[in-house]
Amino acid sequence: VLDGIRQAETANKTDESREIARMPKPEAALVKKWRDLAEEGCLYAEIARLYPGFSVDQVRHYCLGHTGRKIPGPIQQVDRWLGSNVWLRGENSPHAELTEEVARQVLDDWDEEADRWKMSGADWAKELGVSASTIYMLRRGETWRHLGHLNSGRKPRRSRRRRRSA
Structure with missing residues (x-):
């Protein structure tokens, strides 16, 4: 039973x-x-x-086009964005500490005449309530690269240090 x-x-x-x-x-x-x-x-x-x-x-x-292949309209390529996880870029990332607007504001802080950043990364970090490394990674182009900003990864053209004579 x-x-x-x-x-x-x-x-x-x-x-x-x-x-x-x-x-x-x-x-x-x-x-x-x-x-x-x-x-x-x-x-x-x-x-x-x-x-x-x-x-x-x-x-x-x-x-x-896996489903509904005969329906009109442009069918996307499988790898339309190569190399990065577009689902988690920028503000879509659960780890994002900055908004796109703030990231652009920090990157716009380059002084062409002085050939350097107007405000230090540490000062930006204090003002925004984030770590200085967040600002430095943004400026070096390690984060928010998808913005395609001209100042992302920017360095001074000439070295500010003087070489020591031997």
Whole structure:
């Protein structure tokens, strides 16, 4: 009798796990909008946020043409952004201490005539409430590189130190 009960319980659990939540199928016009947005440079996560009834994976599959290949609109390349995790760049990173606006403000602090930064990294750090290394990594171009800012990684043209004579 116990074996029969166990078999029935196992069968019920197996049947329940087979039930998969189905996502709604998007209309062709909506998929075309998604593909156009992706072509303009929107992330799949951003597109999915605009259309909360659909998952990021669903948007990505339709934009890449894995699903709905015959639907009109530009199909994205698989590696449209090479080399970096675009999902976690800049403010999207859970570790970001700066906003894009503040990062640009710090990078705009270069003095062309003096050939150096107007304000020290330590002073920026105090003002913004972050560590000095956050500012120095930004200025060296180790972080926020995707902004493509002219002053990212910038160094003075000439050395400020004088060489010692032997």
